[in-house]
Amino acid sequence: MKQLSWLLGAGLALAAVQQQLLLKRPPHVRQLDSSTLSSGPAALNVEFSRPMQRNSVASASELSPRMRRQWLGAGNLLRLLLEPGQTIAGPLQVVLRGEDQRGIAISPERFWWDPRPRLLVVAPGPEGDRLDILQRDGRWRTLSRANAPISSVTPLGNGSGIAFSTSGERTEQTWLLELEQQAVYRSKTPKLVVKGLKQLLDAQLTFTHFSTNSTGDLLVQWGAPGFARSFTTLVEANGQRRRLDLEASGTAQLLPGGGALIAPEADGLVLSNLPGRPQRRQFLPGSRDLSSFCPTGGRALLVRRWPDYRQSIELLEPGQAPKQLWIGLDAVMGTACERSGERIWLLLTHWDPVKNTQTPRVIAMSRSGVIQNQRELKGWELETRSHFELDSTRDVLLLTLRNPKQKWGRAAELQASDLELSIIDKPIKQAFWLPAQ
Template identity: 50%
Template structure:
């Protein structure tokens, strides 16, 4: 039997040898996730096996087509942020190269990156309606079976699924359609993978009287709903990835639809006194109130920025930009009805869809700057806005999406509007509703 000191020395030598091997092992890319960005069209979050030299990544990595970008962060967690103001019209070839802080080289990582959202629509078909997705080549892909009527659609903010409600004889039903998609694919793949839709899953067993849906970028889902047997409204919350489990019931009283903040952890609650900001479960309880008769219109990409519609006693309305720690900034005031709005970054550019109070068919689209000055205006004569369908903004291609009906036609169409000139580009597809599906 070997003496104990010899065994201990052997163990120490083996540990030292393993440590030297690990130190000489090249760094590895452990995680790569595409995400939206508040100060640019898109971003990537990267996690490595050891702290990296950020300057070497910035110098040796590349994007094709070339796009201005910057590397942020430190250590083993870094972020690549696109900073270009040019629209992204195709997928990009991404090569990640660099060295760690010991000077060891990362093997080249080659990816195909496409951060553009996809066009999603409720399409009338024989015997009912169907949720369809436009593929990159322009063809339309059915995602659901034919349903009697689709009343609401809410993509999860992380692109992993779509919540929707359907109307049946006994009432409304709440469903989740799981999706498999990825904005990132290895360049060795023969062709980009198509979006894969799973089977519809019932989120609540009973028929509903109504349901209002909201999601955030994390993929959380908030549903305000009521069933005939209850006689009251309930607010259910499913955390990201937990849609197959029982939801958490939130004890909140609201005077209208609640909205999750895009970045997560909180929600906006309309109350009789005004709009309040509340934390989600797991955070300390908080209630911040903005008094007055206001409605949330839309969120801006920069955290804490939003557009509100204020109702005045003389029946005028105003559009306000809200920023943390500042009083609401009025951007527009008038008697027209505010149908919807959208904004870029922290509200540097704001788009406002208005309908004349006397003539609902007289609709116009305004672009405002932060000072409330009208930069561009587009008259939408000849088109009718599909009721209840909001305007959506795609920062990657810098274009708005509206669902408009040509006057005299029975069906609406998706209409793309590049913000460089606010020209209308109709998509030849009859729809009930059109919206963006976030990339996965």
């Protein structure tokens, strides 16, 4: 009995010693996550092994090149937020320092952080289209080749892959190109690895439409020969698949933050939760289409169609009626939104029936609808299925333009502030931002 008591006492003493040793060990970083869904150009979420003194981390840590920033959060979860009005021209070097709440200093953690998205294009080839990406060193790299035209492309919202469809004579096939990339890395040469290509839906389809969110979920709406209705499959980021009972009259979109989708019905738009969440259904009446989401604040931009063929842009804010920002006879080809709607951009086209030409125009406006800047892109036409999206890290808008005298389009970057145009001289069909992971 005495021997058992001695063993128990020795075990307790050993556990106490181990606990004290662990408490005296310096804290360390458990996980780093980059995000561009923030009120600034980017944010870095840091999970420590112990609760930290936020002021100590903020004052002791370094960022090079220097940028205005602030630290948010408490305990072992802190967030490095870059303040608005800045652009990221290249990788940022971060050195994390500071003390935990017991006054023990963390061993300095040094790494590189590059939240900038990569330019992804569909490029024509002699045997079929290619998915090409512009690398950090300025060289192009082919990620995937197709023996057919690539009809639609959607980079996953977490940067872990690219969903695309290839079209044959009457049918389409859907594919997922799986990627591995790093927005946070220890060396100055981050790698982008192609993990593999797999077929998303094992069927010949009549059409496909993709939508994604920031967590990497993928919504696939598709049709099959012999069926009068469309079908919807949700491919979750963990690989699990769900068939959704979605009766939509048009294309559905996943909300950026995850957990819900918005879809058009005959008399309006319906917001509903995805499976696994409490049932919710909110209805917005009227002939409207979702154009784009704002990164934060739960706001969205809608296109409303009027009986006299005019179109209008409306800002939808939580708990409020849609607010009209613009109305006219030009065709709305796309919209983009900064943060919670502080700045908004419209991509329009004006058709001249006499000259039989269309001229793209970009309008920059405030959240209240006041026009701040606009530019006609004379001498250019919008390429079919031109994407229009803001890169918040560099404050650049992306679209695909085509010179009427050329066969193929070009990726075009517009500085969001002054609408200065820059053309990337590579023949392409479509251009997209691939989010950093």
